[in-house]
Amino acid sequence: MRYIVVGAGAVGGTIGGRLFQSGHDVVLVARGAHYDALRRDGLRLATPASTETLDIPAASGPVRLRDDDVLILAVKSQDTVAALDPWPRHLPVVCAQNGVANERMALRRFDHVYGMCVWLPSSHLEPGAVTAYGAPMSGMLQLGLYPGGTDELSEQLAADLRKSFFAGSAVPDVMRWKYAKLLGNLGNAYEALCGHAPGHEPILERVTAEGRAVLNAAGIAYASPDEEAARRGDQVRTEPVGGDPRGGGSSWQSLARGSGTIEADYLNGEIVLLGRELGIPTPANEVLRREANRSARERLLPGSMSPQTLAGLIDAHAAASGAR
The missing domain is CATH 1.10.1040.10 (N-(1-d-carboxylethyl)-l-norvaline Dehydrogenase; domain 2)
Structure with a gap:
């Protein structure tokens, strides 16, 4: 699969950067000065273990599509509709966002929508740069079909995430999380x-x-705090970077x-x-x-x-x- 990350900020940049590091095809979609920096210099991804500059393809809008494309939507919720509007409606959309309203907004427009519960301590404060503070995994990402269930695509994405410095899992009750x-x-x-x-x-x-x-x-x-803590365990600790x-x-x-x-x-x-x-x-x-x-x-x-x-x-x- 090729992952088109719409919103390459703290969460999107970390997910896209880590997938790219593990050998996956990735496109980062950004805007303004962040897009300019990505195109000119690449993505500087800093983690507790290293800082790398990644030459990931970047775009400011829709790109020429492939049959295996998946949209990972990582914009803030107030930007969801505008971010999705330019993209063809047949593409699967994974809502890697806070809140619980995005999946329903996406499902009004797209046939196949997935929720992703994101625990990923990260920051994006300057163009072209993202810092991910999680260790030993960069984050815990649980995903599944909206409103419920799993399928082959969610299982494949979870497997790709597990190979890319994430604790990834496909869950049938993603909205509960x-x-x-x-x-x-x-x-x-x-x-x-x-x-x-x-x-x-x-x-x-x-x-x-x-x-x-x-x-x-x-x-x-909704899952209890004890469930959350047990699921996360020691997989994602927040550590200083630099x-x-x-x-x-x-x-x-x-x-x-x-x-x-x-x-x-x-x-x-x-x-x-x-x-x-x-x-x-x-x-x-x-x-x-x-x-x-x-x-x-x-x-x-x-x-x-x-x-x-x-x-x-x-x-x-x-x-x-x-x-x-």
């Missing part, structure tokens, strides 16, 4: 807003409790790059949406969604808000909405 990952990602907006300041525990407990409450009320299954620890997660990186957008509508916003449908207040997730979007629009740096200010906004919103 992605909903568990969603709960873990509810703190992304906090990290973006408040950085690594102490005092995060009460807020994170609150947003996670709201998330579990709406998922339980909706009857949506002596430097990882700065922050995907939302933190969106503010650090000044991208102007952030993924909060599809993380905290997913919990807000379910809460509104079910009549369950979700003030903590609503404030994190709102404030993360405001910070992105205003191009504020990560850590621009104190935990105390954020907690006060949550309390005020809860009081105004009648939530306790």
